[in-house]
Amino acid sequence: MPDLSSRDPDWWRQAVVYQVYPRSFADADGDGLGDIRGVTERLSHLAALGVDALWLSPFYPSELADGGYDVADYRDVDPRLGTLDDFDAMVEEAHRLGLKVMVDIVPNHTSHQHVWFREALAAGAGSVARERYVFRDGRGARGELPPSDWQSVFGGSAWQRVPDGQWYLHMFAPQQPDLNWAHPDVRAGFRTTLRFWADRGVDGFRVDVAHALAKDLTEPLRDLGDPELSGEEALTGMAPGSHPFYDRDEVHEIYRDWRKILDSYSPPRMAVAEAWVPGARRVLYARPDELGQAFNFEYLQAHWDPGELRRVIVDSLAQARAAGASATWVLSNHDVVRHASRLMLPEGTDENAWLLSGGTAPGIDRAAGLRRARAATLLMLALPGSSYVYQGEELGLPEVADLPFATLQDPIWEQTGHIRKGRDGCRVPLPWSVGGPSYGFGESGAWLPQPEWFAGYSVEAQDGVEGSTLELYRRALRLRRKLLEGETLTWAEDGPDGVLQFARSDGWRCVANLSGEPVALPAGEVVISSSPLEADGRLGTDTTAWLT
Ligand code: GLC
Secondary structure, eight states: OOOTTTTOTTGGGGOEEEEEOGGGTOOSSSSSSOOHHHHHHTHHHHHHHTOSEEEEOOOSSOOOTTTTOSOSOTTSOOTTTOOHHHHHHHHHHHHHTTOEEEEEEOOSBOOTTSHHHHHHHHHOTTOTGGGGBOEEOOBSTTSOBOSSOOBOTTSSBSEEEOTTSOEEEOSSOTTSOBBOTTSHHHHHHHHHHHHHHHHTTOOEEEETTGGGSSOOOOSSOOOOSSGGGGSGGGGGGSOTTOSSSSSOTTHHHHHHHHHHHHHTSSSOOEEEEOOOSOHHHHGGGGSTTTTEEEOOHHHHHOOSOHHHHHHHHHHHHHHHHHHTOOOEEESOOTTSOOHHHHTTSOTTOOHHHHHHTTTOTTOOOHHHHHHHHHHHHHHHHTSSSEEEEETTGGGTOOOOTTOOGGGOOOHHHHHTTSSOOOSGGGOSOOOOSSSSTTTTSOSSOOSSOOOTTHHHHSHHHHTTOTTOHHHHHHHHHHHHGGGOSOSOEEEOSSSOTTEEEEEETTSOEEEEEOSSSOBOOOSSOEEEESSOOOTTSOBOTTEEEEEO
16 A cells, blocks of 8 residues: 655655645734634644645736746745745745645746846837747738737637837736747756755646647748637547647657656655647646656546546546556646536536526536535545545535626636636635634635635534534545555446446445435445435435545
8 A cells, every 4th residue: 555654756646635725715914814823723624534635826026817837936925815925935834734735737837027038028019028928020011910810728819919119929818928838048047946845845747738838830820710619629639649739749849858756856846737639639747758747637627427427537647657657636626617517517508608697597506515515525526536626526515607797816717708607616715613704714805705605615614513514525535544455346247227436455345326326235234334324224315435
């Protein structure tokens, strides 16, 4: 069994990693914004939960044009969130508690406030400083049209004009200019940044938009012809490696270079790619000589459907094995509707329309959503590989779908001209206690409004309470340590329809009932179930159990 507490270089292969979105986790200085000291003070919650590591979303200096993914300085802490000393103290305390620490690296773009971009603007067209980014003259008689038809992920053209008439590329918000990865300064800068954090004791890195760094910028730039083709979804229909800015073959060379740096540490630093590309291509980022791991978004995107889930699990395990990586599983993160709500949306629901309706069309029964979310989690935690859990899912938090429009902070809302509501509903600051100005998040308010029903989901309301979601996660994570033998599973083919059933190598079995009816359990001792068994001992609908 891997010894997660030791210097085992493979600790991450079957770890449970807890994602902290720092501005929404805990606010120690009472300014309404979560901070690093807040994380340190709450590390005991993570240790008691039984996770192996925490991953911090960006805490770097940022004007928050994209919730911190617009980084002004990669080697510092945002003064509103603390100092480098606070960060070091956090790492030290995490390690004392046996928790590994991962940080987010955002290499595709900087903030427009980054010193490189300020230099580029000042230096003018044709300057060496502009070559670190993607500046071009516009089309049209006076250069008044963008250099290509590429669209930003957040809506609108991916090009922004500057006062001297040139345009720069931004795949995300205009405040996030894309870097030119063909430039040696960019390569050297990120090598230094990786070493900066690894030297401070950081155990791993999550690589933001890992699939977008290499771009085909040969002139003339290639128009896509259809705005839809600027989206990651377009990759499914295109020849691998043929998109001008996503998932190009050249990108892998960057990660092979990084791997040498990561492997120069003892133990080697781990890394995980955020790459929204189809599975067989995605695992290329996870090869042992590259990042080692890649988030598996097919699992997150799967519906609560036994056939679809099984297919995704089988494919994901096979693809990870073929790449020499371990599989990963994710149900929620800071970019998607929380799974206690999402899994209840009927197939084909437009999630954005649902958010715009304030979560009323269709309405979701919160208790039913929680039941399903708990079953999905217990299924995920039984799978071989790593699970990434997002802060608040251990409390069973649903999406806050009815945030008033006036409170929205996600740039998607403004940039789409109020068409897409964005991701704030999963970023509402956590409830730690049943009362107080922000349910224990801090001494004052919270930067996004928390609904009154948060009290009932708070840590205080669930701690030590038999049957609570928090206690379910704690127990499951304790039991899971016994499941870490091997990275394979064996499906049972004799179960009822709508039931997923498999065994792990040491005979542990997981049974998930996605059918509409209670089902009989196979022989064995039930060590945990996501909801109580039926009075007659059967496994209810939307329930998962582990048996020995
Ligand atoms: C990633 C992050 C997301 C961010 C985007 C741009 O997808 O997860 O939050 O907006 O990159 O950095």
